[in-house]
Structures are given as structure tokens and as C-alpha cells.
Amino acid sequence: MTWVCQAGSIRKTKELWVDKYKPHSLAELAVHKKKVEDVKKWFEEKLTAPKQTVGRWTLVLTGQTGVGKSATVKAIAEDLGVDLCEWTTPVPTLWAEHVHANSGLRYISKLEEFENFVEKIRKYAMLRPTSVTSQRKLNIILIDDIPVTSGNAAFARLGKCLTGLIHSTQVPTVISLTHYHKSESNDTAMWNSKDLESLLQDAGAHKIAFNPVTTNSIKKILMRICKEERYDASEELLHQIAISSGGDIRHAIMSLQYYCLDPRRHSSALATNGTRAGSKSRDSLVPRQESYGLSSALSSPCGRDETLTLFHALGKFLHNKREINGDVDIDLDPFPLKEKLRRNSLKMDVPEKILSQAHGKVRTVADFLYENVLDFIDNEAVDDAWAVVSYLSEADCLLAGSPITSYSSENMAQLIAASVAARGVLFGNAHVASSRWHTIRSPKLWQTEQSFRSNKVNSINHTMFYAIT
Structure with a gap:
């Protein structure tokens, strides 16, 4: 049970707003009209x-979470008056339950359940009505939750299953593929949506990509909800x-309901964010958040969590990926640089x-870069190695004698050292080694x-022992 406010008071509600205000018609969708028309x-x-038409019965919708992929399909099905058959992931039997329970149930993975479902769809295709005037209602199949696979063998099974469905089905079938937010895609066991997307297109599926919902569209939906809730x-x-939702309409609606749990929360949160923004502009090397676009509202209580793992951040610096065709036009540049100083x-x-x-400690980041950066520099680029090590040495000098704190600290020496180390690696490595898998080693x-500390302690203990004896 949740709580929402009404006219300055708080009342109970048993329903989440994201379910209460889900679109039921095309007019209520926040998706761009052109995308809705295409679908x-x-x-x-x-x-x-x-x-008799064979193949080309599958539509793949791509986009991040909360951009209206499934909502668009359901609203269109309602508008056309057709039945929507949706794949609902069954509750799996946990392996521990299967081992210890005496129910006699066979363990079935999500992938196996999905394969069984697809096999039923392929058989059901033969029962499709012969014409629009048939007494039986037409059907649309929506697959919105594809099983997560781990390993090449499981991914191959999933690909074979979906490819067989595309080739055999004679019922309009929609497969929704979610492009996960960058902070959500660190799980190495998660299948690569890009690879699966290419596989489905090669099998004959038609693709329509959904963009993040615009800020104005989200604001219109939120204003309508506020009017209905009298808030x-x-x-x-x-x-x-x-802005903080990053184009995710569900995220925005949930955030609004969260704020309505306490009408006083939003005023203090906005004031806190304003204070933080002001302090960052004075004391930090980080540019103002306005320059980051929709994904910038890191300090917002209702914003996405854009936390990166330490190794993800190190990988960005070490791999040093740049645009291919980004050469600077010297004639148009008011401050032309020498060839060796230009970078894409x-x-x-x-x-x-x-x-x-x-959120890593600056000393930790610098030590990891020092230990691993040479593996990512071309073997012939001796000058690059010298430049990178020089920058890291300067960062080390800035860190000498400084307390080991995180990057979020207000210590200016720490901020400068982190910037010198990261930018030094990116700038100095002008000849990046060919892309391949590297192991990130712990600093020696x-x-x-x-x-040294262990030997020092042992020496002191031995000295004290002989002094006593």
C-alpha cells in the first residue's frame, strides 16, 4: 500500500501510478506519433x-526501458480490435528447491520454458484465421521478456529458437529488445542485445527503433497525472x-509518486541540488551538469544511478576509443596545433x-593506470610511453603526502591529480595498440x-625481542 498527498494532506492508495495511468489508447501514448504510425x-x-505469405511476420522493437515499446503494441491492439497474446515469464523453480524439495517437479530453466512457448506458437500458427472477415478474432503475439542467457551455448540456443520462430510464424509477432542503460549493463552474463538484434534482422525481422521520450512529452504526462490526483x-x-528520468516515462511517473509521499520533500531536494551545483562550479574541475544533457542529473534523488565500476572506468581510459574521422581543420581553427598535438x-x-x-579513490585509479597502461600502447610508440609515464609521475607528485580520499572529495589537489592522470593517459597514448582482451592487473x-610494512613490523619485533633478552 502506498501513500499520496491530496490538498496538503496524505491519503492511502493501493495502486501504483505507473499502473493506474498506463495508456489505454493511442492518444494517451507519450511516444512520437511517427513511431506509432509506423508500428x-x-x-x-x-x-x-x-x-500463404511465409516469413516477414516478425517485428523487432528496440530502445531503452520506459520508452513505450510494449505500451504502443497494446494500445494499437486495442485500437484495431485484435487479441494480444503476451509471453509472461513463469516463476522458475530454483535449483535449491529442486534439489531439496520432495515435490518431484523437474527443474526447468527460463530458456527451456521459453523454447516450449515458441514451439507452441509455431504449432498455433496453423490455426490462424484465413481472412479478416473470419468469425474468429485476429491475434498479435508480444514477446516482451526474452530470457537472459549466459555463455555462447545458451545464446546459440536462444538464437536458434527465435530464428525458427521468425521463419515459421504466420501470426504478427512483436519481439521487444531493451537496450540497457550504461549503468545497468555491467553484468557479464547478460546477452548482448546488439548481437541478438542483428541476428533477428538477418533472419527476416523488421526493426523499428524507439527513441527516449522527450522532456516536454514527459512533462505533459506528469501534469495530467497531477491534475487527476489534485496535486x-x-x-x-x-x-x-x-530531465532526471533520461527519457524513461515509467521512471518519471514513479519519481513523481515518490515525491508525493511527502509534499515537503521536493522543496528541500531542489534547494540541496542548487547548493551542490553551486559548490561544484566553484570547487570542482568537473564542468557544470547542464553540459551533460539528459543523463546528467546525478545529484537528483529521482535521477538514474549512473555509477560505474572501477574497472569500467579504467577500461574507458586505457582503451582510449576515439572518433575515426575527427581531424581538425587547421584553416578554421583559431588556435592551430601541431600535427603531433592534435587528437580526434x-x-x-x-x-x-x-x-x-x-567513486574510486584517486590513488587507486592512478596506481592501476600506472600498472596497466603500457599494455595498451603500441610496441613501437616509445615517445607515447614516455609522455604517459611523465603525466602519471606528475599526478603522483600531486598525490604525495595527500590523504587517500575519493574523487567526490573537495580536496583540489586530489581533483587535479586525477584529471592529470586520466587526461595524460588519453592524450599521451596517441598510438593505441590494436583492440584485444587485456587482463587488468593489480598494482605491484x-x-x-x-x-615493506610486513618486514618493518618483523624487524621491530625482532629488535624488541633481542633488546629484552
Whole structure:
């Protein structure tokens, strides 16, 4: 049971707003009209196609979470008056339950359950009505939860299953593929949606990509909900929620309901964010958050968590990926640089933002870069190695005698050292080694320091022992 506010008071509600205000018609969708028209046109063509038509019955919708992929399909099905058959992931039997329970149930993985479902769909295709005028209602199949696979063998099984479905089905079938947010895609066991997307397209599926919902569209939905709930939300609050959602309409609605749990929360949160922004602009090397776009509202209580793992951040610096065709036009550049000083644009955010997202200790980041950077420099680029080591040495000098704190600290020496180390690696490595898998090694310096401390303690103990005897 959740709580929402009404006219300055708080009342109970048993329903989440994200379910209460889910769209039931095309007019209620926050998706761009062109995308809705494209999906609806595809359905109309398939629903009127003759039964003998083989293949091309599968539509793949791609995009991040909360952009309206499934909602669009359901609203169109309602508008066309057809039945929607949706794949619902069954509750799996845990392996521990299977081993210890005496129920006699056979353990079935999610992938196996999905394969059984697809096999039923392929058989069900033969029962499809022969025409639109048939007494039986037409059907649309929606697959919105593809099983997560681990390993090449499981991914091959999933690909074979979906490819067989695309080749055999004669019922309009929609497969929704979610492009996970960068902070959500660190799980190495998760299948690569890009690879699966290419596999489905090669098998004959038609693709329509959904973009993040615009800020104005999200604000319109939020204002409509506030009107229905009789909640007087400020324009500033709705704008902050819309920006922080990153184009995810469900995230925005949940954030609005969260704020309504306590009408006093949003005023203090906005004031806190304003204070943080002001202090960052004075004391930090990180550019203002406005320059980061929709994914920038890191300090917002309702914003996405953009935390990066330490190794993810290190990988960005070490691999040093840049745009291919980003050469600077010397004639148009008011401050032309020498050839050896020019670099193409980076394929990532500014280094300071990545460091702040990683929440790592500056000394730790510098030590890892020092230990591993040479593996990522071309073997013939001796000058690059010299330049990178020089920058890391300067960062080390800045860190000498400084307390080991995280990047979020207000210590200016720490911020400068982190910036010098990261930007020095990116700039100095002008000839990146060919892309291949590298093991990120733990700094040998740590082992040396640990041995030194251990030997020092042993020496003191031995000295004290002989002094006593």
C-alpha cells in the first residue's frame, strides 16, 4: 500500500501510478506519433495479408526501458480490435528447491520454458484465421521478456529458437529488445542485445527503433497525472523529474509518486541540488551538469544511478576509443596545433565525469593506470610511453603526502591529480595498440608496500625481542 498527498494532506492508495495511468489508447501514448504510425501500419499490412505469405511476420522493437515499446503494441491492439497474446515469464523453480524439495517437479530453466512457448506458437500458427472477415478474432503475439542467457551455448540456443520462430510464424509477432542503460549493463552474463538484434534482422525481422521520450512529452504526462490526483506540483519540480528520468516515462511517473509521499520533500531536494551545483562550479574541475544533457542529473534523488565500476572506468581510459574521422581543420581553427598535438574526439564523456561516476579513490585509479597502461600502447610508440609515464609521475607528485580520499572529495589537489592522470593517459597514448582482451592487473606497488610494512613490523619485533633478552 502506498501513500499520496491530496490538498496538503496524505491519503492511502493501493495502486501504483505507473499502473493506474498506463495508456489505454493511442492518444494517451507519450511516444512520437511517427513511431506509432509506423508500428500501426506494419500491423495493418500483416493482419490483412493472405495466409500463404511465409516469413516477414516478425517485428523487432528496440530502445531503452520506459520508452513505450510494449505500451504502443497494446494500445494499437486495442485500437484495431485484435487479441494480444503476451509471453509472461513463469516463476522458475530454483535449483535449491529442486534439489531439496520432495515435490518431484523437474527443474526447468527460463530458456527451456521459453523454447516450449515458441514451439507452441509455431504449432498455433496453423490455426490462424484465413481472412479478416473470419468469425474468429485476429491475434498479435508480444514477446516482451526474452530470457537472459549466459555463455555462447545458451545464446546459440536462444538464437536458434527465435530464428525458427521468425521463419515459421504466420501470426504478427512483436519481439521487444531493451537496450540497457550504461549503468545497468555491467553484468557479464547478460546477452548482448546488439548481437541478438542483428541476428533477428538477418533472419527476416523488421526493426523499428524507439527513441527516449522527450522532456516536454514527459512533462505533459506528469501534469495530467497531477491534475487527476489534485496535486499542485511546481513547474520546477516537474522539469527536474523529466530531465532526471533520461527519457524513461515509467521512471518519471514513479519519481513523481515518490515525491508525493511527502509534499515537503521536493522543496528541500531542489534547494540541496542548487547548493551542490553551486559548490561544484566553484570547487570542482568537473564542468557544470547542464553540459551533460539528459543523463546528467546525478545529484537528483529521482535521477538514474549512473555509477560505474572501477574497472569500467579504467577500461574507458586505457582503451582510449576515439572518433575515426575527427581531424581538425587547421584553416578554421583559431588556435592551430601541431600535427603531433592534435587528437580526434573521444567516444566517451569528459574524464572528470567518469571519475566522479566511478567513486574510486584517486590513488587507486592512478596506481592501476600506472600498472596497466603500457599494455595498451603500441610496441613501437616509445615517445607515447614516455609522455604517459611523465603525466602519471606528475599526478603522483600531486598525490604525495595527500590523504587517500575519493574523487567526490573537495580536496583540489586530489581533483587535479586525477584529471592529470586520466587526461595524460588519453592524450599521451596517441598510438593505441590494436583492440584485444587485456587482463587488468593489480598494482605491484601494493605488494611492495605490503611487503615493506610486513618486514618493518618483523624487524621491530625482532629488535624488541633481542633488546629484552
